[in-house]
Amino acid sequence: MSLQQTVEDAVRGLGLELVELERSAGGLLRVTIDRPWSPDAPAPAPITVDDCERVTRQLQYALEVQDVEYRRLEVSSPGIDRPLRHAQDFERFLGEMVDIVLKAPIGGEAAAGQVAANRKRFRGQLQRGEAAPWRIVWSDAVAAKPGQRVSKRRPAPEVHAMDFDLNELKEARLAPVVDFKGQRSPQQGD
Structure with a gap:
């Protein structure tokens, strides 16, 4: 299973969506998450520190099972300059x-x-x-x-x-x- 798929499945399993996955030099794995959006639903609540912590814990286990090497894992919200891709x-x-x-x-x-x-x-x-x-x-x-x-x-x-x-x-x-x-x-x- 690819790294992208592993991270996406772990994030989706917690009811969130993967916005961006970035692997940087020095072993940094940066994951950006957000709440799913649908046009007929009210605006989703912003991502909290607790959401980031839950995803971090889940990813630590999932990445260990998949034997993915990284030195540091960083999980965050998209911020005010959120990338638009889809x-x-x-x-x-x-x-x-x-x-x-x-x-x-x-x-x-x-x-x-x-x-x-x-x-x-x-x-x-x-x-x-x-x-x-x-x-x-x-x-x-x-x-x-x-x-x-x-x-x-x-x-x-x-x-x-x-x-x-x-x-x-x-x-x-x-x-x-x-x-x-x-x-x-x-x-x-x-």
Whole structure:
């Protein structure tokens, strides 16, 4: 049985899902877990330290049985910059701010002049697409600094949109949106 399958089975057996499995130099085995999501169910509760501890204990036994060599096991939640890999992840976080990196740069004529040549990175709101399953909507306007006055006459920033398919992506993550004034971000309200 493969390492991926062993870890996935152990995590699923505890009612959780495997988000990411990473094996690093020095013998570190990093496992990222989350609660399963379905569109017709209420938003799942966040992962707790107790969840990580249960998975760690379960994996220690499962990895020992499978004779997997590792020096250190690290189990954690996906965090505020959670990776998005599957269509279900994109469905779950529809309307959220995301960071995407394309496999191939887009720009010039292909983007009808909306995107600088050779651009691969975008941050914007995830929406359903028209020409492809998904769309990212963004503005390249520079955000005002805290305390800076913004003129009411300032023109509204131009909004851009690009449709994409999952096979065009190199990487996708939730954009870490943090408000240090004590207000919750929309991602934390899930």
